[in-house]
Amino acid sequence: MAPTAQPETLTPLLRDRESVMVYDRSHVLGPDTLRAILEAARWSPSAGNSQPWGFIVGLRGDDTHAAMVEVLSSANQVWAPSASAIILTLHQVATDEDHELAYSDYAMFDLGQAVAHITVQARSMGLQVRQFGGFDHGAATERFAVPPHWAVTTGIALGLPAGPDDDGEMPDWVLARARLPRSRLPLEAFVHSGKFGHPADFLTD
Numbered sequence: 464m465a466p467t468a469q470p471e472t473l474t475p476l477l478r479d480r481e482s483v484m485v486y487d488r489s490h491v492l493g494p495d496t497l498r499a500i501l502e503a504a505r506w507s508p509s510a511g512n513s514q515p516w517g518f519i520v521g522l523r524g525d526d527t528h529a530a531m532v533e534v535l536s537s538a539n540q541v542w543a544p545s546a547s548a549i550i551l552t553l554h555q556v557a558t559d560e561d562h563e564l565a566y567s568d569y570a571m572f573d574l575g576q577a578v579a580h581i582t583v584q585a586r587s588m589g590l591q592v593r594q595f596g597g598f599d600h601g602a603a604t605e606r607f608a609v610p611p612h613w614a615v616t617t618g619i620a621l622g623l624p625a626g627p628d629d630d631g632e633m634p635d636w637v638l639a640r641a642r643l644p645r646s647r648l649p650l651e652a653f654v655h656s657g658k659f660g661h662p663a664d665f666l667t668d
């Protein structure tokens with residue numbers, strides 16, 4: 464059986480992406496950088512060009528960021544605030560009252576793709592993100608007055624990774640988790656041909 468593709472085969476923007484837990488606490492995200500990163504989401508594809516995504520942005524030190532930290536899970540509260548920004552993502556779950564934004568069944572898919580664009584744009588600028596689901600979605604919905612046709616979905620910590628000699632003032636469990644080797648299922652486990660469950664021939668030749 465041919466070896467599964469290694470990360471080395473990927474474009475460096477993807478090869479060098481990882482979900483970073485230890486950030487440089489002195490790094491400040493400038494408005495131009497932030498705009499460029501959010502433009503990546505803006506130009507992401509979506510079903511019928513519905514663009515069913517939303518982002519609430521908190522910058523370390525501002526009130527939005529402080530409110531976000533309050534709703535994080537206790538584990539995410541330890542590492543996520545060290546990033547320069549926390550972004551909560553939203554996707555549309557119903558047509559809005561003014562019927563200006565029609566609901567699409569692919570809204571969460573489109574949001575995920577927009578976030579993927581954000582991760583790649585951030586990487587191209589020397590930054591990294593770690594996405595997270597561990598926060599109180601109800602509390603975030605209330606705190607940020609999210610209308611009923613939108614759902615708060617995930618969080619994104621965005622920042623400059625800490626240097627090799629900077630432990631980011633993190634406890635040992637975070638440093639240990641950050642050092643865990645990354646692993647993935649082999650392609651044969653999820654690339655099929657003929658019928659579901661039959662690995663594609665080009666993988667096994």
Ligand SMILES: Cc1cc2nc3c(=O)[nH]c(=O)nc-3n(C[C@H](O)[C@H](O)[C@H](O)COP(=O)(O)O)c2cc1C
Nearest residue numbers: 480481482483536539593594595596597598617645
């Ligand atoms: C939707 C989603 C939710 C996640 N939730 C959390 C989380 O709450 N806390 C956390 O530390 N990491 C979280 N992660 C990060 C994953 O653990 C990480 O992407 C995965 O282990 C693969 O690591 P890699 O991105 O470095 O390849 C989440 C990632 C995604 C995409």
